[in-house]
Amino acid sequence: MDKKNALRAGALAAGTTLMMLLMSSPALAVSRDDGDDPGQGLTVMETLAQFVIAPIVIFAVIVGLVMVLDRSSDRQPKAKAKKA
Template sequence: MDKKNALRAGALVAGTTLMMLLMSSPASALVRDDGDDPGSGLSVIETLGLFVVAPLVLFAVIAGLVMVLDKSKEEHRVTTRNIKTKPAGAKAGSKA
């Protein structure tokens, strides 16, 4: 039954993708539309700064704020100090 559902989902995704590709018009970058007013292009350094460096900096700032402002309790954090293990001889259903 799962194989049939997976096959149906795959066919649906493939069909949808194919229809999107066929129905979308090609990018016409060489033909200008009326009212087009493109600005000057970006240099390589500006492009790398905008699409590589800026997202990395934003990720680092958000991660840093999350770590600094973390108010969770110590006993809820998973560390090697608060992991409780069962004795070697204990069985799964018994209370030790």
């Protein structure tokens, strides 16, 4: 990918992100909609457990399963053969 295409892709991504931020309206979150029935808020520990600890544990379980179930016996990368 040349420099011009990379610049064009970056400008497109930045423009799209900016437009999405401008179009979203967080001020509408202040007024309640009909039928809203919010539950109780989460404590700090519940929030950390749900959004920090649980994803880390799930990631660790997936990594562990991949490592345990990997059947390949060769763990070291092979050295490249030198040309004569």
